[in-house]
Amino acid sequence: xxxxxxxxxxxxxxxxxxxxxxxxxxxxxxxxxxxxxxxxxxxxxxxxxxxxxxxxxxxxxxxxxxxxxxxxxxxxxxxxxxxxxxxxxxxxxxxxxxxxxxxxxxxxxxxxxxxxxxxxxxxxxxxxxxxxxxxxxxxxxxxxxxxxxxxxxxxxxxxxxxxxxxxxxxxxxxxxxxxxxxxxxxxxxxxxxxxxxxxxxxxxxxxxxxxxxxxxxxxxxxxxxxxxxxxxxxxxxxxxxxxxxxxxxxxxxxxxxxxxxxxxxxxxxxxxxxxxxxx
Ligand SMILES: [Zn+2]
Numbered sequence: 001x002x003x004x005x006x007x008x009x010x011x012x013x014x015x016x017x018x019x020x021x022x023x024x025x026x027x028x029x030x031x032x033x034x035x036x037x038x039x040x041x042x043x044x045x046x047x048x049x050x051x052x053x054x055x056x057x058x059x060x061x062x063x064x065x066x067x068x069x070x071x072x073x074x075x076x077x078x079x080x081x082x083x084x085x086x087x088x089x090x091x092x093x094x095x096x097x098x099x100x101x102x103x104x105x106x107x108x109x110x111x112x113x114x115x116x117x118x119x120x121x122x123x124x125x126x127x128x129x130x131x132x133x134x135x136x137x138x139x140x141x142x143x144x145x146x147x148x149x150x151x152x153x154x155x156x157x158x159x160x161x162x163x164x165x166x167x168x169x170x171x172x173x174x175x176x177x178x179x180x181x182x183x184x185x186x187x188x189x190x191x192x193x194x195x196x197x198x199x200x201x202x203x204x205x206x207x208x209x210x211x212x213x214x215x216x217x218x219x220x221x222x223x224x225x226x227x228x229x230x231x232x233x234x235x236x237x238x239x240x241x242x243x244x245x246x247x248x249x250x251x252x253x254x255x256x257x258x259x260x261x262x263x264x265x266x267x268x269x270x271x272x273x274x275x276x277x278x279x
Contacts, residue, residue: 017058024054025062027236032071032082033145033169034138035176036235039084043072043232051233070170083173090174094218097148097167100160101214102207104151105194109203117154118199121147122192129188144186145172151198171217178221186217 028048031037049059063080066072073083085093108115124143131140145168152164190213197206 020054020058021061021065024052024058025065027052028062028066029071029169030138030142031235031237032066032176033172034141035172036138037082037232039082039173039177041082041232041235043080043082045079047232051236069166071173084177085170085174087178089170090178090221091218093167093170093174094214097164097171098211098214100164100167101148101151101210104155104160104164105198105206105210106203107155108151109198109201109206115154115199117150118195121150121154122195124150125188125191125195128186128191132188141172144188144191147186147191151194174221175217187213190216 028037028043037043043063045056045059048054049056052059063072063074067074067080070085071083073081075081125147128140128143128147131143148168149161149165152161155161190209194206194209194213197203197209
């Protein structure tokens, strides 16, 4: 039997470890969602432990978790990389988002006058517009994704919410991979139109608007095979001096993504903060 003091200490240690893992996961996930760590970027353990000031054990747990969410790919004998979703997977994920999110807006619009959350989300769309106009790309991407997750959260369906967090996060990778670097495909006006349709109970229009919105997002995707040099310290918010450490200089070799298959896509068929808390 464990004495209560020891038990409290054990609980405290677990809690501390969990908080540390959450901190590291958030740093990595936000850098991925905001496209500071593009798809294909190598994530070497030693350098990440140094930059994020964490242990190898914590980092491995976080990388395992991100791999489970398909944001990180772990390659035997080569290490971990930011995932590079294929064109086929991209199409599937956008198709899944359309199915899920037209269902979300239908459910919300049918709810009639029970939309106390709409004004809050509308204000947030205003912030999304400001961030876009100010050129604050990271914040804009986070808020644009959050719009979609907030709608899912408003349904009160936790399973749906969890599912959507995952696919919204995957979509963030896809836009980083196939869209213009540093841009986001969501339209602020389309977000407002969707909100208006929900608020006034026009469920068929809300569904159509969401479907069109997501198709429009997917149609903007294109192949972009440009190799990019990624500095992990800069991407993860460290100082320029930290970025010049010998360990990090070794990371500046261009990332050479595999050639992706052509996307016939234009005829197509869907990040936070991770805990979005986003999309
Ligand atoms: Zn959107």
